[in-house]
Amino acid sequence: MPGQRIVCGVFLYKALRLPLTMNSQSKATARANIALIKYWGKADSSMNIPAAGSISITLDALCSETVVSFKESLSADELSLDGESRPEYVPRISRFLDILRERADIKTRASVTSKNNFPLGAGLASSASGFAALAAAASAALRLEISPRELSIVARQGSGSAARSVFGGFVEMHADRSRDGEGSFAEPLLESSAWHLEVVIALTDRSEKAVGSRQGMNRSAATSPYYVAWLDASAKDLERGRDAILNRDFKALADVAQSNCLKMHSVAMTTQPALMYWNGATVECIRAIQKLQQDGVPVFFTIDAGPQVKAVCESSALQHVASTLRAVLGVKEVILSGLGAGVEWG
Numbered sequence: 001m002p003g004q005r006i007v008c009g010v011f012l013y014k015a016l017r018l019p020l021t022m023n024s025q026s027k028a029t030a031r032a033n034i035a036l037i038k039y040w041g042k043a044d045s046s047m048n049i050p051a052a053g054s055i056s057i058t059l060d061a062l063c064s065e066t067v068v069s070f071k072e073s074l075s076a077d078e079l080s081l082d083g084e085s086r087p088e089y090v091p092r093i094s095r096f097l098d099i100l101r102e103r104a105d106i107k108t109r110a111s112v113t114s115k116n117n118f119p120l121g122a123g124l125a126s127s128a129s130g131f132a133a134l135a136a137a138a139s140a141a142l143r144l145e146i147s148p149r150e151l152s153i154v155a156r157q158g159s160g161s162a163a164r165s166v167f168g169g170f171v172e173m174h175a176d177r178s179r180d181g182e183g184s185f186a187e188p189l190l191e192s193s194a195w196h197l198e199v200v201i202a203l204t205d206r207s208e209k210a211v212g213s214r215q216g217m218n219r220s221a222a223t224s225p226y227y228v229a230w231l232d233a234s235a236k237d238l239e240r241g242r243d244a245i246l247n248r249d250f251k252a253l254a255d256v257a258q259s260n261c262l263k264m265h266s267v268a269m270t271t272q273p274a275l276m277y278w279n280g281a282t283v284e285c286i287r288a289i290q291k292l293q294q295d296g297v298p299v300f301f302t303i304d305a306g307p308q309v310k311a312v313c314e315s316s317a318l319q320h321v322a323s324t325l326r327a328v329l330g331v332k333e334v335i336l337s338g339l340g341a342g343v344e345w346g
C-alpha cells in the first residue's frame with residue numbers, strides 16, 4: 001500500500017522527578033481537529049474509551065493556547081477561559097489534572113489560563129484543542145517523562161477528540177481492544193505536507209450548542225435504534241478512510257467522509273429526544289457543496305456536533321468553495337484553514 005506511517009518522536013520529556021511540592025509553569029498550544037471518520041459513542045465512560053476508531057485532520061487556523069501554573073499557594077484549581085473565570089468547568093479540569101498529579105506524585109493545585117481564537121462549544125472542537133493543550137502544558141509543568149502516545153492517552157481522558165489534536169496532519173485514533181485504555185490512542189497517519197488539502201468552515205451560528213457531544217453520544221447509545229448499525233459500519237469506514245488518505249485519493253475520501261458524517265447525524269437525529277445539530281443554513285451549505293460536486297469541483301462536506309459546515313477541498317478549489325459558501329443565506333462567516341501541526345510548547 002502506498003503512503004507511509006510517520007513516526008513522531010519530537011517531544012519526549014526527559015527530566016528529573018520533581019519533589020512532592022512545587023511551583024512550576026508551562027505553556028502549550030494545540031489545534032482543533034475535524035473528524036472525517038467520526039467518534040460517536042463510548043466503550044467505557046469512566047476512562048473515556050471510544051467504542052470505535054476515528055480519523056481526523058488537524059486544522060492550522062483554530063487553536064487553544066494554555067498556560068498551567070502549579071502553585072503551592074493555591075487551595076483549589078482555577079480556570080480562566082478567554083479572559084473570564086469559568087468555575088463551572090473546574091471540576092472536569094481538576095479530575096483531568098488529577099491524572100497527571102498522580103503520575104507526578106504531587107497534590108499541588110494549578111491555575112489554568114486558556115485562550116481560543118474561535119468560539120467555544122459551537123461544534124468547532126474546542127474540547128479537542130483545549131484538552132490537548134492542557135495535557136501538554138500540565139505534563140510539561142510537572143516535568144513528566146511522557147511519550148507522544150502517552151500524551152494522547154492522557155488527553156483522551158479529558159476529551160476523546162483531544163487525543164487526535166496531539167498530532168498534526170491526518171490522524172487516526174484507535175479504539176481499545178484491551179479495555180484498559182492503553183490501546184486507545186491516536187497516531188499520525190500522514191503528514192500535512194504530504195497532501196495539501198484546505199478547509200472552509202462555514203459558521204452558521206456562533207452560540208454554544210444546547211447538547212454537548214458527551215451527553216449527546218451517551219444519549220444516542222441508549223436510545224437510537226441505529227446506534228449498533230453505526231458502530232458496525234465504523235470499522236469499514238475507517239478502513240476506507242485510511243486507505244483513501246494513504247493513497248491521496250480525494251474522491252474515495254469524499255465518498256466515505258460524507259457517508260460517515262450523514263450516518264452519525266442519522267444516529268443523532270434518531271436519538272430520543274432528537275439531537276438536531278443542524279439549522280437551515282447547514283442544509284443550504286450541504287446543497288451548495290453538492291452542486292459544486294456536480295460541477296466537478298473537488299470538495300466534500302463534514303459536520304460535527306454543531307451547525308457549522310466544514311468543506312474540505314483541494315487547494316485549487318479553495319477560493320471558489322469559499323466564495324460559494326460565503327454567499328449561502330445564513331452563513332455568518334467563513335474561516336479558511338490549511339492542515340496544521342500537533343501540540344507545541346512554549
Ligand code: DP6
Pocket residue numbers: 034035037038039040048054127128158159160161162213214215304305
Ligand atoms: C462529533 O471528543 O467532544 O466531534 O470524549 O465525550 O469529550 P468526549 O467527546 P468529544 O466528541 C467529539 C464528537 C464529534 C466527532 C469526532 O470528533 O470524532
